[in-house]
Amino acid sequence: MRRLGDALHAVILGTDNEPTPLLILHGWGQDLEIMRPLGERLAWHRPVHLLDLPGFGRSPGPGQDWDTRDYAQCVLSYLEQAGLDRVDLLGHSFGGRIGLRIASEWPGRLRRLVLVDAAGLPRRRSWSQRGRLLAIRTLGRVIRSLPSFWSQSLLAWYRERYGSRDYKNAGELRGTFVKVVAEDQTANVRLITAPTLVLWGADDRETPVEMAHRFGALIRDSEVVVLPGDHFPFVGAGVHACAQIVDEFLSSSPELPV
Numbered sequence: 498m499r500r501l502g503d504a505l506h507a508v509i510l511g512t513d514n515e516p517t518p519l520l521i522l523h524g525w526g527q528d529l530e531i532m533r534p535l536g537e538r539l540a541w542h543r544p545v546h547l548l549d550l551p552g553f554g555r556s557p558g559p560g561q562d563w564d565t566r567d568y569a570q571c572v573l574s575y576l577e578q579a580g581l582d583r584v585d586l587l588g589h590s591f592g593g594r595i596g597l598r599i600a601s602e603w604p605g606r607l608r609r610l611v612l613v614d615a616a617g618l619p620r621r622r623s624w625s626q627r628g629r630l631l632a633i634r635t636l637g638r639v640i641r642s643l644p645s646f647w648s649q650s651l652l653a654w655y656r657e658r659y660g661s662r663d664y665k666n667a668g669e670l671r672g673t674f675v676k677v678v679a680e681d682q683t684a685n686v687r688l689i690t691a692p693t694l695v696l697w698g699a700d701d702r703e704t705p706v707e708m709a710h711r712f713g714a715l716i717r718d719s720e721v722v723v724l725p726g727d728h729f730p731f732v733g734a735g736v737h738a739c740a741q742i743v744d745e746f747l748s749s750s751p752e753l754p755v
Contacts, residue, residue: 505575506555508533508547510540517608518544519585519747522572522592524614524728525674528554532589535731538740539587542748546584548575550592552670562672565617565680569598573606585747587611590704590728594677600693601685609747610693613739614704614728617682618711686715693719694746696739698726720746 508529519539521532529536529547536545549556551563551571559567572595576584585608588596593615600610693716697709706723713721722742724730731739 504557505551505571506549507575507579508536509544510536510547511544516543516748517583517585518546518581519587520546520548520572520576520581522548522550522586522588522595523553524590524592525677526553527589530554531729531732534736535587535740535743538736539744539747542744543585546579546581548572550595552673558669559673562676564673564676565594565598565682566602568595569602572599573603576606582606583608585609585611587613587743588615589613589731590616591677593617594680594682597682597685597689600691601682601688604688604690607691610689610691611696611743611746612693612712613696613731614698614701615695615708615712616678616704617680617686618708619681619683683715686712689716690718692746694743695719695721696730696742697721697723698728698730698735699723700726701728701730703728 506529519536521529521536521539523529523532528549532547536547539545550568552558559571576582583606586596586599588594588611590613593612594617596607596610596612597615597617600607693712695709695712695716697704697706699706709721709723713719724735724738724742726732726735729735
């Protein structure tokens, strides 16, 4: 199933094979087009591969419920098909989750890692928030335990009332979404050895900026840069600042042994 990498829709910017190619992975519910303006600027100095991840844009869906390891193996399949042994990787949000998985489990495939408002760490919640979340989950379990005559209509109400926007819009990827957001990659993050740039929007409410500082503390060779903006600091006018910072990081960071 993970050989879907052969069928992924990709756009390749730039023409030279040197320096190391950059692979850019978009966030959940998006496609490669949201990353294209950033990719075009970064392609001035390196080849850039933009992907539509499985189930998004023009790439086929996985056909079953995947987790981030499945997505990572699919991306690695694409690299093999494209003849890319080692790349730099930039992942935004959900794309960052996949980048974490590749960097921790297949470290030889990455030279540098850029995390842009990445997901993968659990959100810190107050005691009241934890209590509310526990109550919501308990209600869901109770509804699912009811006879189907009652549970079907109640589940529809429950999902509409408490489901996130991404969950409601996930369609056939809903099972995948549930698996992905349940992952806590803290242990994986501790294993990352690639030089890492953690780039964040100061006003991000989806992955709050405190996550950026936790990534910075967990990854031994990392730097954290916080910019004005929300969950998409590279959109609009922010693309220029993001591109400059990423370009400098990819161009000047010292090599580490593989």
